[in-house]
Amino acid sequence: MSIESPADRIIIFDTTLRDGEQSPGATLNVQEKLAIAHQLALLGVDVIEAGFAVASPGDFQAVKSIAEQVGKPDGPIICSLARAMRQDIQAAAEALKPAAHPRIHTMISTSDIHLKYQLNKSRSEVLAIAASMIAYAKSFVDDVEFSPMDASRTEPEFLYQVLEIAIANGATTINIPDTVGYCTPKEMGNLIQGIRANVPNIDQVILSVHTQNDLGLATANALAAIEHGVRQVECTINGIGERAGNAALEEIVMALQVRKPFFNPFFGRAADAEAPLTNIKTQEIYKTSALVSQLTGMLIQPNKAIVGANAFAHESGIHQDGIIKHRQTYEIMEAASIGLPENRIVLGKHSGRNAFRTRLKELGFELNEADLNKAFNRFKEVADKKKEMSDWDLEAIVRDQTQIQVESGFQIEHIQVICGDCTCPTATITIVTPDGKILTDATVGTGPVDAVYQVINRLVQIPNQLMEFSVQSVTAGIDALGTVTVRVGHEERIFSGQASDTDIVVAAAYAYMNALNRLYRYLEIQRPPADSVLMPT
Ligand SMILES: CC(C)(COP(=O)(O)OP(=O)(O)OC[C@H]1O[C@@H](n2cnc3c(N)ncnc32)[C@H](O)[C@@H]1OP(=O)(O)O)[C@@H](O)C(=O)NCCC(=O)NCCS
Ligand SMILES: CC(C)[C@@](O)(CC(=O)O)C(=O)O
Numbered sequence: 001m002s003i004e005s006p007a008d009r010i011i012i013f014d015t016t017l018r019d020g021e022q023s024p025g026a027t028l029n030v031q032e033k034l035a036i037a038h039q040l041a042l043l044g045v046d047v048i049e050a051g052f053a054v055a056s057p058g059d060f061q062a063v064k065s066i067a068e069q070v071g072k073p074d075g076p077i078i079c080s081l082a083r084a085m086r087q088d089i090q091a092a093a094e095a096l097k098p099a100a101h102p103r104i105h106t107m108i109s110t111s112d113i114h115l116k117y118q119l120n121k122s123r124s125e126v127l128a129i130a131a132s133m134i135a136y137a138k139s140f141v142d143d144v145e146f147s148p149m150d151a152s153r154t155e156p157e158f159l160y161q162v163l164e165i166a167i168a169n170g171a172t173t174i175n176i177p178d179t180v181g182y183c184t185p186k187e188m189g190n191l192i193q194g195i196r197a198n199v200p201n202i203d204q205v206i207l208s209v210h211t212q213n214d215l216g217l218a219t220a221n222a223l224a225a226i227e228h229g230v231r232q233v234e235c236t237i238n239g240i241g242e243r244a245g246n247a248a249l250e251e252i253v254m255a256l257q258v259r260k261p262f263f264n265p266f267f268g269r270a271a272d273a274e275a276p277l278t279n280i281k282t283q284e285i286y287k288t289s290a291l292v293s294q295l296t297g298m299l300i301q302p303n304k305a306i307v308g309a310n311a312f313a314h315e316s317g318i319h320q321d322g323i324i325k326h327r328q329t330y331e332i333m334e335a336a337s338i339g340l341p342e343n344r345i346v347l348g349k350h351s352g353r354n355a356f357r358t359r360l361k362e363l364g365f366e367l368n369e370a371d372l373n374k375a376f377n378r379f380k381e382v383a384d385k386k387k388e389m390s391d392w393d394l395e396a397i398v399r400d401q402t403q404i405q406v407e408s409g410f411q412i413e414h415i416q417v418i419c420g421d422c423t424c425p426t427a428t429i430t431i432v433t434p435d436g437k438i439l440t441d442a443t444v445g446t447g448p449v450d451a452v453y454q455v456i457n458r459l460v461q462i463p464n465q466l467m468e469f470s471v472q473s474v475t476a477g478i479d480a481l482g483t484v485t486v487r488v489g490h491e492e493r494i495f496s497g498q499a500s501d502t503d504i505v506v507a508a509a510y511a512y513m514n515a516l517n518r519l520y521r522y523l524e525i526q527r528p529p530a531d532s533v534l535m536p537t
């Protein structure tokens with residue numbers, strides 16, 4: 001991929017694998033980095049900063065493998081970070097060799113506070129190092145990016161001087177980092193304006209911005225920079241990165257997409273011009289976000305813009321009513337535009353009748369006004385105690401309130417499980433049978449769920465095969481509710497059950513019992529009247 005006419009769009013420089021990986025705890029191995037890099041290429045990023053080659057043998061290998069496997073002629077530019085030091089630049093150049101479009105990104109601090117305390121160097125020394133190391137990088141590759149670290153706290157006159165020399169020595173992209181996330185959007189705009197007005201050769205290069213999120217302003221600062229003529233933004237998936245993270249790719253891309261008429265004029269276009277402002281395939285955003293979250297172990301807060309679990313979910317009645325009538329009343333973009341199949345109407349205590357009725361209809365219940373009101377009142381009572389109402393809850397409420405008899409079945413009275421790394425997982429369960437008998441049994445299993453399922457089978461005595469068992473956490477965090485879904489098979493038929501609890505073993509027991517009760521009711525209906533035995537054992 002070549003960047004032919006960058007002035008009329010934004011170059012997306014993804015640094016998930018470099019700055020993103022600097023998130024405490026987010027370390028990735030070579031295979032994981034490769035998987036993310038392949039997905040970033042599908043997403044359509046222009047540049048992948050694959051790592052910091054000199055940092056470790058693993059990172060060197062990661063940059064090299066990504067250069068080999070993802071850095072194809074029609075693929076993205078592959079980049080490695082390097083301090084303004086020969087050994088760093090050599091390592092970057094070596095790792096990037098297999099890439100069709102390699103870029104070396106070299107940086108050195110320019111703020112007085114960094115010069116004095118971190119580098120222990122004078123301004124003239126830094127100027128000389130920047131010049132010679134950019135020229136050195138240029139001896140390996142044509143595409144050289146230079147970052148004056150802590151640019152936003154650098155004295156402007158010195159910054160202009162460094163940039164002019166950097167460009168004169170061959171830098172092709174000049175990146176302005178707000179390393180400590182200190183800027184406000186207005187200041188960022190002024191900083192970029194100042195650079196464009198005072199660095200005589202600035203028009204020969206692509207101007208870039210790299211914003212950190214220490215004050216939650218990373219996206220706002222990047223957008224302000226774009227308004228002032230920056231044409232590359234450095235960002236990460238889910239906004240991960242050093243400390244509070246970096247500008248989130250998905251936020252910048254979707255802001256440019258959703259507010260295109262606002263941004264178009266900054267690109268010299270008519271407000272209503274159609275062409276996109278980035279090359280990102282936005283439908284790949286959700287998938288990429290989930291992959292990065294999974295591999296880095298960095299959970300996404302539910303209210304995270306664009307990719308959070310709640311970003312397209314509506315819980316309050318007034319909003320739900322509006323959405324059902326006309327989507328744009330409360331949605332500025334479609335879930336499908338980031339690759340989510342649909343928005344979500346979440347039924348909870350803030351929901352209203354319209355959303356309730358609509359969901360029931362989808363579940364196959366058409367209630368008259370009186371039944372609907374009764375069911376709705378009960379729904380509100382239950383919703384006061386429960387975070388989110390599942391379809392199972394709704395079904396139970398409707399049956400309850402509309403005099404449809406809830407069929408008989410087995411009920412779990414007590415469940416106790418002991419497990420650990422030096423005991424045999426043991427489950428003790430008491431159930432009430434459909435005819436009111438109380439039975440208790442206990443057994444050991446290979447794990448707590450296995451022990452529970454064995455006891456339930458001994459008590460219930462209905463032959464079945466467990467076909468599927470899945471656990472899903474409903475909310476993020478240690479106190480998340482776990483929802484267990486099971487499917488059991490019996491002679492060609494499948495019965496499913498679901499239950500939620502903060503204890504997943506308890507949820508597993510109830511989910512299994514739910515499924516077995518459905519099977520039991522099915523068998524009851526099938527059973528010839530003369531047969532008094534529930535099931536032959
Ligand atoms: C790069 C790395 C291998 C260097 O390790 P190290 O040689 O043990 O050095 P330290 O990390 O202890 O200290 C950094 C040194 O680099 C110098 N330095 C920092 N930025 C520099 C730059 N842009 N150009 C030249 N030298 C720089 C510091 O002054 C310090 O040198 P000193 O020891 O002479 O004071 C290691 O820090 C690392 O693995 N980093 C990867 C992640 C990272 O730091 N990312 C941040 C990107 S800014
Ligand atoms: C390389 C540079 C853009 C950097 O990411 C360096 C760093 O990791 O601090 C920054 O934020 O200044």
Ligand SMILES: [Mg+2]
Binds near residue numbers: 177212
């Ligand atoms: Mg950074």
